[in-house]
Amino acid sequence: QVQLVESGGGLVQAGDSLRLSCAASGRIFSSVAMGWFRQAPGKEREFVGGINWSGTRTQYADSVKGRFTISRDNAKNTVYLQMNSLKPEDTAVYFCATAKYRYGTMESDDYNYWGQGTQVTVSS
Numbered sequence: 001q002v003q004l005v006e007s008g009g010g011l012v013q014a015g016d017s018l019r020l021s022c023a024a025s026g027r028i029f030s031s032v033a034m035g036w037f038r039q040a041p042g043k044e045r046e047f048v049g050g051i052n053w054s055g056t057r058t059q060y061a062d063s064v065k066g067r068f069t070i071s072r073d074n075a076k077n078t079v080y081l082q083m084n085s086l087k088p089e090d091t092a093v094y095f096c097a098t099a100k101y102r103y104g105t106m107e108s109d110d111y112n113y114w115g116q117g118t119q120v121t122v123s124s
Contacts, residue, residue: 010121012122024079031102040092050070051104081096
């Protein structure tokens with residue numbers, strides 16, 4: 001069983017930065033890809049970005065490319081999402097998730113454990 005706990009969300013202004021953290025329990029963390037997703041009110045959950053098991057490959061949704069950066073520290077069982085140049089449309093609950101494989105995808109069905117989420121609100 002894997003437990004994920006996100007932190008770092010909050011209320012910021014447009015143009016500000018935030019760094020989200022996701023701490024994982026369980027020994028499988030360092031052997032699987034990790035992903036960040038978000039869900040805004042009234043919208044479906046969407047992929048934000050992912051990182052492979054070793055941290056050498058990342059992928060991002062077009063909407064955040066160039067502004068968000070994912071990294072991981074396997075020694076600390078933690079994955080991060082650095083969010084810069086935040087926009088009001090980035091407002092959502094952000095979730096981290098463990099992938100079923102070493103290399104993740106953009107599909108939520110390929111992720112099997114999820115955190116409870118952390119709220120990010122960006123005011124204009």
